[in-house]
Amino acid sequence: SEYADISLKDIDQVSKSSFPLCMRHLFEKLREDHHLKHGGRMQLGLFLKGVGLKLDDALAFWREEFTKKVGSERFDKEYAYAIRHNYGKEGKRTDYTPYACSKIITSAPGAGDHHGCPYRHFSEDNLKAALSRMGLSSRGMEDVMDKVRNRHYQLACTLTFEAVYGTSCDTGINHPNQYFEESQKILKS
Template sequence: MFYIQPPRGVLAFNTLTSCIDTRIDYLELVYDNKVDSFEGNIEYLFEGSKYDRTGHFTLRLLASASNDLWAYWVTRETILLEYRLGHVSQRQIHRMFKNIQNSVESTMEYDPLHAALHKISTFFLQRDIFSHIIGKNHSNYCEDYSVKLKFQTVPDLIKKRLVDLREGDAIIFCSRWKQLIKSLFKSLLWRDKANLEKGCLTNTIKSDPRLNFIHQRIELRLMKGGQIGNSRITVNNIDSEVYNFPLCMSHLHFTLRRLHRLSHNARFYYSLFLKDSGMTVDESLVFWRLEYSQPHTCTCSCSHNWQSDTRRFTYSIRHLYGLEGSRKNYNTPNCSVICNNTNGPRYEGGCPFKSFDRDKLKELLRRVMKQSNMDSYLDTFSKQKPEVACASFLKSQRMKNIDNTFINSPVQYYQLMKEYD
């Protein structure tokens, strides 16, 4: 259930693909609260079985190669854990704590996260405490027992004010034990992603034809049509969602709303960002039709209008979603591409942290943050490192401890903002 150690043994390739497909189906049903509609092979999902663990760890590896896929997968795996904690037997919960304890003790590394896992598993395995937390009458506000952890290990619980802070330690009461398990599970997944990237293990996906095949199938299935992610950007909510966008994309949105046109590359990048962030093809068609049906006063190279170019615009948008032409799956350019893109005199895009002067950056910041926060942020702004500046901006917007996070994709930024909501 908690997945600390990967499984061992051999599994036939067709069984592996079926196991992964089944898990994705189930994760989506759990996410949509439609578990009763599941019609797949439940054997692949028995908690703690070799199929359950294989499906999880294979998807963990495959998802780590893409920030968008990772955010999609982590959200659903966390919800699956939450669902299981509310539906499994007392024996299974006891076994989960015991497996956490044994897995941590047998591992070679013993970092603060592993120390926290070992401490809480040992704590909750005490007979009196375990009987207390799984009792039917256990109150959601009970403070009879508590465990003390370093505050750095549970940042999201601190943000939600679910702990007491005392001299640098987080005090978690027994009534919050499920939230604690969920928090440490997410921390474990994000730490492992960093380790996979550091060890370049994601290159295994490209070099192994079997893993590469599965990875492409997953991306085609989940990313086509803007289905990936836990967000749904629509025509009705985009003007509020824009405050969760990275500055490079919020700038394009504000420019589009003001001038009703964007140059070709800017429109291309913004369309892909909306697609990969959750806007469906139908919503995209409506969004761009509403903008390009209005008269424009811009000086960019685009002077088209929807009325005279309906077929051209419709085909272009559907093509970006992989529904026309070669049916290629286009993805939002990463930060490196956006930063290195040559800015022509009429190009509205680019990375604000690299391409904008201080006055232009301040003008954009005024639209998305308070004056006091803006002044404080600009004092630490580093124009030489746009990825650091972007991560710092994210932190200032959500007041989240993300010191080890680097932004390398506009979609990654948006997914992180939504995760911290």
Template sequence: SEELRRWFLQQEMDLFRYRFNELTDNLRQKFLDHVNLKFEAISEDLKNEWANDLCASTPGFTMIKVKEQMFYKVGLADAVELFRARRVFIKDGFAYVPLKDIDAIVLNNYRAKLSKALALTARSLPSVQSDERLQPLLNHLSHSYIGPDYSVQKNAGKISLEQIDALAVKSFPLCMRQLHKALRENHHLRHGGRMQYGLFLKGIGLTLEQALEFWKKEFIRGKVDADKFDKGYAYSIRHNYGKEGKRTDYTPYSCMKIIMSNPPSQGDYHGCPFRHCDPELLKQKLQLYKVPPNGINQILELVKGMHYQLACQKYFELTHDIEDIGFSLNHPNQYFAESQRLLSGGREVKKELSHLGNSQQKSSGQESANSNSTPTSSNTATDAELEGLDEYFAED
């Protein structure tokens, strides 16, 4: 869909920006050459010679910044926006662009190539989807998740029903906290909410017997009597635990599945609040949960940029009063586990950014090693560093 393409494009842009900015000067130049973007860094001698002109032509730059920042020789056709805005030094038909602007030029080039490729892919989808072998794969691609599935209940039975209200306040992600609140207030949840919340509770350690007791006690406080619950709702709960039907042991939903699943309609409470809530309503929720005003603004900015999982990470930091969570958040049950570990003193709070999430350490370990290569790395290391990026810049 158009929405999924926009979301995918935004994630790829963020990943590309991060990887490009993490490259050393040497590797950055090799990358530009590798993808046929002939932007050459000027020498220190030339930069010093033109320092006054570079400073005067680049808004916000001081002489100190000019000395610190690399400048690139760029053809005017690639720097036309900077030229129009009078934000770049021009000499002999070339623009001399600082690093802070060269990444924007590279990113725009990348965006154009990727957008075109996505549009072509979208046009070819009908013929591809007609192949019954590929259709299931394509339909589930946006929900894919390769991290821990929290199906193995190491803590099964260790959480009592009496603890859930307190845990919801201290350690539940916002999506599960709002489901718990709605259940307590309305004594009922629709199917989407029961699935999302029920599997989450299963993942944090509720046994089948506890789950049946928990849901029954709450539902009979509303409009469902015990007999109706036993004949209808109890079956679904046993089904989620692999005791009915095909005996499939269902796993809790990942962040990606929740974000990309059908949005909640009126009367529903499932979904991701950062993805599916109106910004004003989300702001009210955050205020209700005592998130400080500056923190709310940070979260809303992340939401505006479609960074829903980063918004949830920021919510974790603000509600746990830590500077940086030190992991990449991909699953509501991961949120709960990390919260409990932190509150029990079992995890050291990291003050520096961790570039790898728990569920991504194995798959991206080699990539991380390559991204830290020094300028003296071999050509093989350089090729690995640039792997996967060059095709978007290939000639049509």
């Protein structure tokens, strides 16, 4: 990406400072459970590729977590292929692009899944707790919840962005990688 090619040593810090809630959630769950189901691996994996995580770093990143639960051989057999595939290094060699909000919002996470859009898929209590961890005031949170109740999920995310960074985001949020880029612009200016 234009602003930051994330490296492995910075990834935890950057996840807290610049990831939208959907990706923060996946990232935290991966660190916590050392596993993500397929939908989560795709959503987070393609996002990380979009922010400039190189293939070798991506393999090291997923390997570090997954091998806390499964053996190295199983990781190579079952998971590494899919990661290389996302980077266009296997199969049809398509260069897969990160998911936009519209695709994430209309996904249908099942039990045990952590992908999806928190504004759309979290319970009200879980969403409020997550927003409070992002530092929103109760006033800011009420504005966000108001958008959520009216099913304006991207606007809810845009308001969160504006509250977190203390600046307006006139274009609105329509892509997790756009959220990341805009946030890096602000943090690095």
